[in-house]
Amino acid sequence: MTTLTEEQTHLVREYTEMLVNVDEAFEYVVASFSDYAKTEGDLILSDILSAFVQLIQVNEDLTTIYHENMEVKNSIINFQEVIGAAEKLNGIFEKSQEKQEVVQQYLYPAYKKWYESIHPQLVVYTQV
Numbered sequence: 001m002t003t004l005t006e007e008q009t010h011l012v013r014e015y016t017e018m019l020v021n022v023d024e025a026f027e028y029v030v031a032s033f034s035d036y037a038k039t040e041g042d043l044i045l046s047d048i049l050s051a052f053v054q055l056i057q058v059n060e061d062l063t064t065i066y067h068e069n070m071e072v073k074n075s076i077i078n079f080q081e082v083i084g085a086a087e088k089l090n091g092i093f094e095k096s097q098e099k100q101e102v103v104q105q106y107l108y109p110a111y112k113k114w115y116e117s118i119h120p121q122l123v124v125y126t127q128v
Contacts, residue, residue: 002069004125012065013126015058019119022051026108033100042093045103052086055079062122075118085110 004012025044032041059076066072085106092098 002066002072002125004065008065009126011058011061012122015055015062016119016122016126018051018055019115022048022055022111023115025051026103026111030104030108033104045099049086049089052083056083072118072121075114075121078114078117082107082110082114 025048028038029041029045029048032038032044056079059079062076063073066076085102088102088106089099092102
């Protein structure tokens with residue numbers, strides 16, 4: 001198991017918390033497609049996409065931290081599948097039906113699969 005410094009542990013803790021927040025945000029966005037009282041779906045989806053940019057930046061640091069742990073490194077690399085699904089939103093963000101289809105059928109499932117892979121691997125490093 002990789003030994004982390006206090007600073008690295010803090011980074012991994014914040015990263016795993018962000019992963020949980022993005023997962024919860026996706027749940028809200030998906031619910032907003034059928035629950036019209038949830039009016040912030042588009043704003044939250046934009047926040048998710050902004051969070052992806054931050055995740056990409058931290059992924060570079062994590063790849064360095066976990067350079068000897070191939071399982072974690074491969075999971076980090078697999079975030080590209082989520083980015084590929086997110087790219088399906090290009091040009092359709094204002095088209096409600098198409099956006100809903102991409103989020104429900106591609107983007108959220110890709111994120112959920114990746115999240116369920118990476119989160120358990122990293123959260124063990126944040127527990128004292």
